[in-house]
Amino acid sequence: MTLEHPMSADPLHPAKPSSSQPGTSEGGRRPTGEEPAAAPPDVPQRWSSRRKAEIVVRLLKGESIGALSRETQQTAAKLAEWRDAFLAGAEAGLKGRPEQDEQEAFDEERRRLQAKVGKQAMEIELLYEHCHKLEAGLPPAQRRSKR
Structure with missing residues (x-):
């Protein structure tokens, strides 16, 4: 019986966790032929300027950017970008x-x-x-x- 030291495994190629279902890997590529995961039905694939403005107004009213990010499936950085563009447009509108x-x-x-x-x-x-x-x-x- 040979005992292997826990640190003797190849550090550059760690063992990958096995998954019980095909296509449920953490990150990485989908297997060939697998359909892309669809967004929930209430989350639009494309965002109109009106919908973005509604989200930004909710941000400005004090809703958490994290909660809105989870709800809309947009990154916090993307929501912050929308907010900054919204405020820049508002400033330009007030100039006359x-x-x-x-x-x-x-x-x-x-x-x-x-x-x-x-x-x-x-x-x-x-x-x-x-x-x-x-x-x-x-x-x-x-x-x-x-x-």
Whole structure:
């Protein structure tokens, strides 16, 4: 009779627990031909934005993220992601109408540029007059003191 030391087993290849039913392994792959496990009938496979918002509102009202995670079969990280996106959207909604803000910025920029073009047009006119006087041999205009 040979006794084997408990630590003499290969540490890199531990013994796998045997399962009494096929396909009930802990993690890993399903046997070929086995159908994927279906979600319970009350848990949707796809989540609409309205359903996500309802879950997030429940989170914000104080329900446990763990309980909601178990109920919805979504990870806590996914629920936190939904919450963060919901709050970011709410913040953007409170900033005002983006079309109005964009239109006001556009109008302000247009007024600024029109004033600049007007000023440049006046400067060009004065320079043309000055050039014509120089070409005609007239002395440049004398500036007077502003005292």
